[in-house]
Amino acid sequence: MSVGGNFVDNVVIVGGGTAGWMTAAALSHKFGTSGAQITLIESEEIGTVGVGEATLPHIRFFNAAMGIDEAELMARTQATFKLGIEFAGWGKPGESYIHPFGDYGEPHDGIAFHHLWTQQRLAGNHKRLCEYSLPVMMAEANRYTMPDPDPAALLSTFGYAFQFDASLYAAYLSQLSQGRGVKRVEGKITHANRNGENGRIDSVVLENGTVIDGDLFIDCSGFRGLLIEQTLATGYEDWSHYLPCNRAFAVQCEPSDPIGPYTRATARKAGWQWRIPLQHRIGNGHVYCSDYISDDEARSILLDNLEGAPITEPRQLFFKTGRRNKLWNGNVVAIGLAGGFLEPLESTSIHLIQQGITALVEMFPTDASMDADAEEYNAMMQLEFDRIRDFLVLHYVANQREGEKFWDDMRAMEWPASLKEKVTAFVQSGIIPRYDVGAFLPPSWLAVFVGQNILPQGYDPRLDRFDANQIAREVENLRSRIAGTVDGLPVHMDFVRGHCPGN
Numbered sequence: 001m002s003v004g005g006n007f008v009d010n011v012v013i014v015g016g017g018t019a020g021w022m023t024a025a026a027l028s029h030k031f032g033t034s035g036a037q038i039t040l041i042e043s044e045e046i047g048t049v050g051v052g053e054a055t056l057p058h059i060r061f062f063n064a065a066m067g068i069d070e071a072e073l074m075a076r077t078q079a080t081f082k083l084g085i086e087f088a089g090w091g092k093p094g095e096s097y098i099h100p101f102g103d104y105g106e107p108h109d110g111i112a113f114h115h116l117w118t119q120q121r122l123a124g125n126h127k128r129l130c131e132y133s134l135p136v137m138m139a140e141a142n143r144y145t146m147p148d149p150d151p152a153a154l155l156s157t158f159g160y161a162f163q164f165d166a167s168l169y170a171a172y173l174s175q176l177s178q179g180r181g182v183k184r185v186e187g188k189i190t191h192a193n194r195n196g197e198n199g200r201i202d203s204v205v206l207e208n209g210t211v212i213d214g215d216l217f218i219d220c221s222g223f224r225g226l227l228i229e230q231t232l233a234t235g236y237e238d239w240s241h242y243l244p245c246n247r248a249f250a251v252q253c254e255p256s257d258p259i260g261p262y263t264r265a266t267a268r269k270a271g272w273q274w275r276i277p278l279q280h281r282i283g284n285g286h287v288y289c290s291d292y293i294s295d296d297e298a299r300s301i302l303l304d305n306l307e308g309a310p311i312t313e314p315r316q317l318f319f320k321t322g323r324r325n326k327l328w329n330g331n332v333v334a335i336g337l338a339g340g341f342l343e344p345l346e347s348t349s350i351h352l353i354q355q356g357i358t359a360l361v362e363m364f365p366t367d368a369s370m371d372a373d374a375e376e377y378n379a380m381m382q383l384e385f386d387r388i389r390d391f392l393v394l395h396y397v398a399n400q401r402e403g404e405k406f407w408d409d410m411r412a413m414e415w416p417a418s419l420k421e422k423v424t425a426f427v428q429s430g431i432i433p434r435y436d437v438g439a440f441l442p443p444s445w446l447a448v449f450v451g452q453n454i455l456p457q458g459y460d461p462r463l464d465r466f467d468a469n470q471i472a473r474e475v476e477n478l479r480s481r482i483a484g485t486v487d488g489l490p491v492h493m494d495f496v497r498g499h500c501p502g503n
């Protein structure tokens with residue numbers, strides 16, 4: 001919490017998509033009705049981006065902090081559980097793996113499990129790593145239950161997220177926030193007025209002439225970046241050379257079995273296709289690079305690969321991967337698509353919104369601390385964006401789809417130096433970047449490395465102090481405990497129906 005100067009007591013949120021309403025919910029929760037005045041402006045005429053259905057487990061902490069009842073939220077957003085993402089065809093065509101929300105195995109005397117697995121693999125035991133991951137085995141078997149709060153229990157070794165209708169989520173948060181005193185204004189902003197002395201934004205002006213003043217403006221206006229870019233010209237760091245996909249078609253289709261507890265990302269000729277099963281429909285989309293295929297072909301690939309009849313018209317979206325040079329500039333903080341975009345391969349956009357909000361709430365400024373807070377905020381958020389970028393790039397550069405132009409070019413690209421170091425350390429000795437916070441912790445990196453056939457050639461030498469046969473028995477015992485546990489769990493949708501009221 002910042003100290004010194006006058007407390008900011010007039011906050012204006014520009015935009016009422018997922019980013020705008022998540023921000024409104026968090027700030028109104030922090031300040032209650034007696035704190036800062038919070039106004040949110042949204043334009044029905046402009047609308048929202050209207051896609052974004054898969055989340056990361058961190059969202060549960062956001063919801064819990066807001067006092068949201070999870071079962072009620074699931075019922076209101078038609079949500080299903082998500083244990084991870086299946087990547088189909090990202091290694092060799094025909095292969096697939098699941099990146100789970102959870103651990104692989106159990107450490108042995110402080111040595112991470114994947115070293116045990118590597119030792120066994122180098123000795124000729126070729127069991128898949130995923131057989132030691134409870135969430136992968138649950139997802140593959142289409143089973144679900146809640147994690148056990150007892151950290152010693154096998155059923156405590158996974159986390160979960162949701163696959164939900166993000167528009168219904170925003171609507172839910174809108175109701176919640178307005179109940180907590182947030183003032184909603186419907187209207188289209190035409191321009192902003194800047195302070196002649198310090199360049200900060202004093203007010204925004206609506207098409208009908210209404211002027212809305214503020215001390216702090218949160219730009220949640222989507223890709224257009226109404227304040228952060230169109231007014232302040234903050235600049236954009238373009239990452240198209242690392243992540244060249246720049247367009248998508250999105251379409252919803254009728255539900256089809258299985259409505260499993262996982263999202264699927266299937267590699268296609270020049271991009272990839274998502275499948276996100278909700279209770280009442282399946283969300284689908286095709287993310288592609290327009291340098292390699294035409295829009296018509298991209299649309300056909302999507303429609304030809306649906307598993308149910310379409311119930312909406314395919315909608316085209318355009319984007320450029322990257323982030324603003326500063327996410328906090330002057331008295332404007334950009335959250336959501338206004339701040340940057342990384343393709344939805346690992347469902348990170350809503351997570352980045354949450355990160356931005358959490359950091360903002362933690363360092364909520366006074367008028368005197370604004371510049372110092374901005375500097376710290378920008379450093380934190382840039383690091384988070386950069387790490388996620390590296391993680392996404394890994395999926396592309398580690399493909400083995402030889403003979404397909406797009407994928408051949410992805411393998412040949414100049415890797416970010418930070419990613420190169422991570423891969424080298426893993427291949428040589430099984431070392432994985434150890435971040436304490438952030439979207440992706442070591443098990444996530446492990447899932448993608450191994451899933452895409454980047455295999456360690458060495459393991460922690462401390463393991464050689466133990467009896468290898470004993471370790472082999474331990475590893476096999478765990479594998480059969482996981483298999484036995486999964487067999488006894490409910491089918492995912494049976495669990496969802498029992499868990500959500502009204503289903």
Ligand code: FAD
Pocket residue numbers: 014015016017018019020041042043044046047048049050051052053054055166187188189190220221222223224226248250285317319335336337338344347348349350351
């Ligand atoms: P928007 O939804 O675009 O909202 C912008 C708001 O600003 C609207 O209310 C609009 O009316 C308002 N506005 C704009 N201009 C004005 C103006 N002049 N006056 C008044 N109001 C204005 N995220 C995930 O986490 N998981 C996913 O699976 C996922 N999939 C995605 C797939 C694709 C193809 C894309 C493009 C994105 C995906 N996302 C995903 C991202 C996700 O959709 C967004 O992060 C999320 O919806 C937040 O959007 P937003 O609120 O920043 O912007």
